[in-house]
Amino acid sequence: xSEKILEKNQEYYKxxxxxxxxxxxxxAVKFINSEEEVPExxxxxxxxxxxxxxxxxxxxxxxxxxxxxxQTCKGGAxxxxxxxxxxxLASGEKYFELGRFKDLEVAKKTVEKLSIIPEKHWAIVYxxxxxxxxxxxxxxxxxxxxxxxxxxxxxxxxxxxKVRPNFAGIQSLCGDAVSYPYIEKDANITVxxxxxxxxxxxxxxxxxxxxxxxxxxxxxxxxxxxx
Numbered sequence: 001x002s003e004k005i006l007e008k009n010q011e012y013y014k015x016x017x018x019x020x021x022x023x024x025x026x027x028a029v030k031f032i033n034s035e036e037e038v039p040e041x042x043x044x045x046x047x048x049x050x051x052x053x054x055x056x057x058x059x060x061x062x063x064x065x066x067x068x069x070x071q072t073c074k075g076g077a078x079x080x081x082x083x084x085x086x087x088x089l090a091s092g093e094k095y096f097e098l099g100r101f102k103d104l105e106v107a108k109k110t111v112e113k114l115s116i117i118p119e120k121h122w123a124i125v126y127x128x129x130x131x132x133x134x135x136x137x138x139x140x141x142x143x144x145x146x147x148x149x150x151x152x153x154x155x156x157x158x159x160x161x162k163v164r165p166n167f168a169g170i171q172s173l174c175g176d177a178v179s180y181p182y183i184e185k186d187a188n189i190t191v192x193x194x195x196x197x198x199x200x201x202x203x204x205x206x207x208x209x210x211x212x213x214x215x216x217x218x219x220x221x222x223x224x225x226x227x
Contacts, residue, residue: 013130024059025128028136052173052196076174081117115180154222177210185214
């Protein structure tokens with residue numbers, strides 16, 4: 001079974017590589033609830049870093065899984081359902097102190113609209129899509145704006161509507177690129193955040209695209225069909 005999934009993921013990778021301008025490998029992200037669910041050949045990450053750094057690390061070839069304890073950004077880990085955010089983060093106070101909002105009330109309103117996975121998970125698996133022997137819950141791409149254009153075109157190819165990205169410039173690689181697609185069973189385009197650009201070295205010319213497993217085959221088929 002895992003061999004068939006690997007073959008499908010490799011085919012998806014080829015289509016992404018041919019049709020859009022990627023800056024690194026697409027990343028397969030999977031939520032798991034116990035050690036028994038860890039895919040074969042995937043080790044526990046050997047360092048403590050942020051989720052956004054983990055996504056970047058996987059985009060350059062690393063394969064691993066991470067628990068709450070290995071995540072140094074608890075805001076991102078909380079958005080992903082690995083644990084609870086601190087009251088200071090959940091209330092918007094932390095973002096207000098960082099100067100992201102004019103007052104605490106505005107910060108609170110925005111934080112209440114962030115994408116937070118309600119159910120709790122034990123760990124998250126990260127791997128390059130073309131090396132993944134498991135079905136991803138979300139696939140995350142780093143790419144230039146022209147790639148986002150192609151993804152948007154693939155989404156409207158059979159939709160008859162417009163794409164409506166959902167982001168706020170905070171919790172980008174966690175909330176926007178993973179939690180939102182996972183919750184909404186959709187795709188999302190996000191421009192990054194200060195944390196991901198500084199810690200994960202997301203380039204100025206890069207943005208991120210998250211595609212849920214529910215939308216992945218549609219995006220692939222439409223990319224293949226488009227002129």
